[in-house]
Amino acid sequence: MSQDAAHTTARLYLCTDARQGRGDFADFVDEAFAGGVDIIQLRDKSLEAAEELELLEVLHQAARRHNRLWAVNDRADLASLSGAPVFHIGQKDIPTGAARDFLGQDTALGLSTHSPEQVDAAIASSAGRNGLDYFCVGPVWATPTKPGRAAVGLELVRYAADAAAGGVPWFAIGGIDLENVEQVVEAGARRIVVVRAITEADDPAGAARALLAALDAAGN
Helix, strand or coil: CCHHHHHCCCCEEEEECCCCCCCCHHHHHHHHHHCCCCEEEECCCCCCHHHHHHHHHHHHHHHHHHCCEEEEECCHHHHHHHCCCEEEECCCCCCHHHHHHHHCCCCEEEEEECCHHHHHHHHHCCCCCCCCCEEEECCCCCCCCCCCCCCCHHHHHHHHHHHCCCCCCEEEECCCCCCCHHHHHHCCCCCEEECHHHHCCCCHHHHHHHHHHHHHHHHC
């Protein structure tokens, strides 16, 4: 999968920590990719830079085996050093323009948004070759992976679906699982980011396949 596919064909995006308690990061990301996950982002604030680079190489190799994409969160320096094809930032991280200057044109850039104003700004900043490649909308529902972050609800998903129609790709994120993915699709999302729906599954590959099937079913 080329970098361009990150924001044109990717539908299922997974964020995971380093799984230090389980010690199965390599097996886990391999299984998730095998199940159909398009992009895996390593997001773990507890890691030292050297530790993260080691795990990013593991992720890189798994992505290469499955012809998929992988992403770095927040750290542009680590994205550059690891050669990550996708880099994701939040509203308080490095500005998108600075990230593009630092990483160049070959890295797909993504941004988190939490309000209509931020969605509008993300869409505006996608114009031109230096702009964003995708954005995320959420958290749709409250989630322990983002403590203190208020849920935005399905209304912001509907807003993004209208505002970005036919334009920059976007993903819904936050508490999405098999029980509610149909609601997210009905609100206008065609791409989702998940965490616990796969990271807490006994069968990561099976969980990914089930989510993709649910996306297909809800979109028909």
